[in-house]
Amino acid sequence: MTGRLTGKVAVVTGASRGIGRAIALRLAADGAKVVVHYNKAxxxxxxxxxxIRAGGGEAIAIAGDLAEPDTPELLAEKIVAAARADLDAPALDILVNNAGVGLRATIEEIGDTGFEEVLRIDLVAPFRLIKALAPRLNDGGRIINISSMGTRAAFADMVAYAPAKAGLEALTRALAVHFGPRSITVNAVAPGATATDLNPGARDPIRAQAVATSIALGRVGQPDDIAAVVSFLASDDGRWVTGQTIDASGGQRL
Structure with a gap:
């Protein structure tokens, strides 16, 4: 396969379904070799x-539960070893931190355990995975973190999810400065209501129509909409964009 990412090696966490799946497929369609991370699926x-292989691309699947304390570092070791052995890739070019847990709960409903789990998977795990893989990321590489438009609009039932994603955006900016001397860009993409199995309201036609009234472009998002933005940031076209959170919500709750 040839495309604007030909010769690049990408890692996409949480890539078995939803937005992660769409990102993996899009990066592969653009020519990248893809490491497809999953937990249980x-x-x-x-x-x-x-x-991906049916389309002429190269990909491998790697398992890892990011809720487990040692998983990010162990997963990084597995990714590097498998990429070298199965994809003939001594180094990586693109890391997409998409895996996350979208627990919806108000402050009265959530306990310490639930709050800490969301922080551990949505913020701590990406931090540790970036730290572990950065030495294996080629200069000029890309780190793309999937956030949420819930960081800029108030949702009472995102009392854990929104703070975790806000932290991820702050981490994005800090790392953009840190990795700038290596010409590695670090950006976040913030989807709005997107039709995935983790957001059943956006998949249900009646509920999706109601949500669409708050979206400037008049519909809920599809996973491919988010994947297209990630593809741009991963490509050479996105070389002069770093430290940014790109709102990919279709203009939800502007």
């Missing part, structure tokens, strides 16, 4: 790999 992850 092995069949779905292998389906993504099969779809």
């Amino acid at each position: 092995e069949k779905e992850a292998r389906d993504v790999v099969a779809a």
Whole structure:
């Protein structure tokens, strides 16, 4: 396969379904070799790999539960070893931190355990994975963190999710400065209501129509809409964009 990412190696966490799946497929369509990370959805992850290979691309699937304390570092080791052995890739070029847990709860409903789990998966895990993989990321590489428009608009039931994603955006800016001397760009993409299995309201036609009234472009997002923005940031076209959070919500709750 040839495309604007030909010769690049990408890692996409949480790539077995939803937005992560769309990102993996899009980067592969653009020519990248893709490491498809998953937690429990092995069949779905292998389906993504099969779809990429059917299209003439290269991909492998790697499992890892990011809720476990040692997983980010162990996952990084597995990714590097598998990329070298199976993709003939001694180094990486693109890291997309998409895996996350979208727990919806108000402050009265959530306990310490739930709050800490969201922070651990949505903020701490990306931090540790970036730290572990940065030495294996080529100069001129890309780090793209998937955030949420919930960081700029108030949702009472995002009392854990929104703070975790806001922290991820702050981390994005700090790392953009840190990795700038290596010409590595670091950006975040903030989807709005997107039709995935983690957002059933956006998949239900009636509820989606109601949500669409708050979106400037008049519809809920699709995973491919988010993948297109990630593709731009991952490519050479995005070389002069860093430290930014790109709102990919279709203009939701402007």
